[in-house]
Amino acid sequence: SAKRNGRNHSQRFRPALDVQASPQLGLLNDLRNALAVGGQLELHYQPQYRLADDRLVGLEALLRWRHPRDGMISPGDFIPLAERHGLMSTLGDWVIDQALAQLAHWQRKGLPEAVVWINISAMQLFQGDLETALASGLARHRVPARLLGLELTESVLLDERAGDIAPRLERLRGQGHRVAIDDFGTGYSSLGYLKHLPLDKLKLDRAFIRALPDDRADAAIVCAVLAMAEGLGLEVVAEGVETEPQRDFLLAQGCAEVQGFFYARPQPAARLEAEWQAQASAGSFTQGQRVAEA
Numbered sequence: 001s002a003k004r005n006g007r008n009h010s011q012r013f014r015p016a017l018d019v020q021a022s023p024q025l026g027l028l029n030d031l032r033n034a035l036a037v038g039g040q041l042e043l044h045y046q047p048q049y050r051l052a053d054d055r056l057v058g059l060e061a062l063l064r065w066r067h068p069r070d071g072m073i074s075p076g077d078f079i080p081l082a083e084r085h086g087l088m089s090t091l092g093d094w095v096i097d098q099a100l101a102q103l104a105h106w107q108r109k110g111l112p113e114a115v116v117w118i119n120i121s122a123m124q125l126f127q128g129d130l131e132t133a134l135a136s137g138l139a140r141h142r143v144p145a146r147l148l149g150l151e152l153t154e155s156v157l158l159d160e161r162a163g164d165i166a167p168r169l170e171r172l173r174g175q176g177h178r179v180a181i182d183d184f185g186t187g188y189s190s191l192g193y194l195k196h197l198p199l200d201k202l203k204l205d206r207a208f209i210r211a212l213p214d215d216r217a218d219a220a221i222v223c224a225v226l227a228m229a230e231g232l233g234l235e236v237v238a239e240g241v242e243t244e245p246q247r248d249f250l251l252a253q254g255c256a257e258v259q260g261f262f263y264a265r266p267q268p269a270a271r272l273e274a275e276w277q278a279q280a281s282a283g284s285f286t287q288g289q290r291v292a293e294a
């Protein structure tokens with residue numbers, strides 16, 4: 001039809017103009033370049049601690065982009081861009097490879113085992129061949145799958161393609177990976193999925209942690225999630241723990257693990273190793289030492 005032709009016509013001519021006009025597309029080109037040349041992207045790692053004994057039991061890998069002109073760019077800004085423009089699978093594969101290389105390095109150094117959790121985007125889950133990317137990475141780096149955990153944000157479950165997610169998660173867990181629901185409680189999805197999906201862990205979103213322990217509604221929600229998770233046989237890690245009263249509340253309520261600025265910020269792998277090694281040889285750190293290091 002004339003309408004369709006008209007639209008095609010305008011689409012054919014717009015992108016070239018947008019490349020110059022839109023800062024977003026400028027950034028997209030920079031990201032393509034960053035993936036091609038290397039050296040600008042890195043993973044930082046934020047430790048997760050078991051509250052019962054203050055031991056480091058996990059690390060979340062968080063993508064960082066050191067832009068040569070603009071400095072650090074937040075993943076919240078460039079990941080959506082990568083998703084919209086078909087770069088996410090390349091970026092996701094880079095994260096998988098990088099995290100596994102780091103795990104292999106830590107294994108060689110003899111550090112105690114801790115699960116490294118990577119964030120998996122909807123795009124990776126529904127479009128790419130995630131199982132193959134993971135399996136070939138594990139083989140290449142000789143790392144057991146149980147050490148690479150997968151975080152899926154809860155909103156992924158609202159995706160129209162999420163209908164067949166259960167067998168997909170089953171395959172990933174069959175390979176040995178652990179699976180966590182990220183930002184739990186903020187995705188506006190029905191709780192029914194907890195019954196049907198094969199999951200290991202919930203990451204309680206920091207929106208519920210921020211106002212603890214004073215906010216009675218948040219306290220009630222957190223307690224309810226902890227009770228529910230226990231009933232369902234799921235582990236829980238609380239995100240965004242920034243203060244001692246928050247930590248004390250979570251400990252008192254039986255939350256198993258915590259992650260947040262009170263303990264440590266995301267940081268380059270090498271910086272973590274000293275604390276981790278010290279913990280391994282001398283028992284866990286005291287809070288004071290840890291805060292000083294963060």
Ligand code: C2E
Nearest residue numbers: 062063075076095119120121240241242259260261262266
């Ligand atoms: P997320 O997976 O929920 O990661 C947690 C975010 O909370 C991180 O932000 C972390 O730096 C921040 N955070 C941790 N502790 C605290 C705290 O105590 N207080 C506060 N205010 N914030 C805290 P970051 O690194 O900016 O990452 C933002 C989001 O970008 C992540 O949220 C995740 O959804 C996404 N992302 C990061 N790396 C990757 C990746 O490699 N792949 C994918 N697909 N997404 C990623």
Ligand code: MG
Nearest residue numbers: 060119151182
């Ligand atoms: Mg995450």
Ligand code: MG
Nearest residue numbers: 182183203239
């Ligand atoms: Mg999260």
Ligand code: MG
Nearest residue numbers: 182183205206
């Ligand atoms: Mg979050």
